[in-house]
Amino acid sequence: DLKTEVDKFSKLGGIKKVRLLPTIKLFKIGVKLEMVDEKKQEVKPSEEKKQVIETKFIPTEDDKEFIRQLQKDLEVVDRPFLQAAKNLGMTEDQVFENLKHYEKIGVMRRYAAILRHRDVGFTANGMIVWNVPEQRIEEVGEILGAFPQVSHCYQRPSYQDWQYNVFSMVHCKSIPEAEDLAKEIQQQVNVDDYRILFSSREFKKTRVEYFTEHEFTIEETIAV
Numbered sequence: 711d712l713k714t715e716v717d718k719f720s721k722l723g724g725i726k727k728v729r730l731l732p733t734i735k736l737f738k739i740g741v742k743l744e745m746v747d748e749k750k751q752e753v754k755p756s757e758e759k760k761q762v763i764e765t766k767f768i769p770t771e772d773d774k775e776f777i778r779q780l781q782k783d784l785e786v787v788d789r790p791f792l793q794a795a796k797n798l799g800m801t802e803d804q805v806f807e808n809l810k811h812y813e814k815i816g817v818m819r820r821y822a823a824i825l826r827h828r829d830v831g832f833t834a835n836g837m838i839v840w841n842v843p844e845q846r847i848e849e850v851g852e853i854l855g856a857f858p859q860v861s862h863c864y865q866r867p868s869y870q871d872w873q874y875n876v877f878s879m880v881h882c883k884s885i886p887e888a889e890d891l892a893k894e895i896q897q898q899v900n901v902d903d904y905r906i907l908f909s910s911r912e913f914k915k916t917r918v919e920y921f922t923e924h925e926f927t928i929e930e931t932i933a934v
């Protein structure tokens with residue numbers, strides 16, 4: 711389970727403390743980068759929340775194999791879904807229908823290309839963490855998720871030595887820009903206790919792979 715895997719990291723030299731911060735509630739996930747300064751959107755909660763049908767989903771073996779195939783990197787070819795369709799014994803149209811179905815029932819949030827935002831100038835990537843009163847978490851999370859400038863927003867557990875329970879991610883081209891953005895957001899959500907955690911160094915970034923088995927031991931880790 712997750713705790714068992716995380717506990718392996720606690721054995722690494724130099725780690726003083728581990729805090730498990732799983733998602734309790736997802737308010738938003740969806741990166742939209744302002745590539746043209748003249749077209750920047752106003753800092754206000756203006757986005758409508760995407761509506762999905764809440765459906766209990768128990769994946770079949772066919773579902774699992776479909777997800778395994780579609781989570782692979784796509785080739786840059788005229789028909790990038792053709793090979794996956796062949797592997798699944800389906801037509802491309804059937805693949806697209808399945809994708810639409812997964813999105814409609816909320817199993818798949820999005821299917822998109824990933825832009826390496828650091829390479830295009832978004833070097834001040836800040837996780838704004840908020841200490842929100844318990845009775846306001848739902849309200850504040852929904853407001854934060856409606857800001858176009860916020861790419862991710864989650865509720866996570868708090869601890870006695872870590873009181874921040876709502877996390878929202880912003881991507882800016884400088885630290886002062888991110889700090890100004892956080893202040894503008896703070897004035898609209900009315901939560902005084904917040905911090906910005908900037909990425910200072912990226913050691914690894916990879917997408918999640920579902921229905922695949924990956925195990926590791928500390929002995930297999932490679933020193934940076």
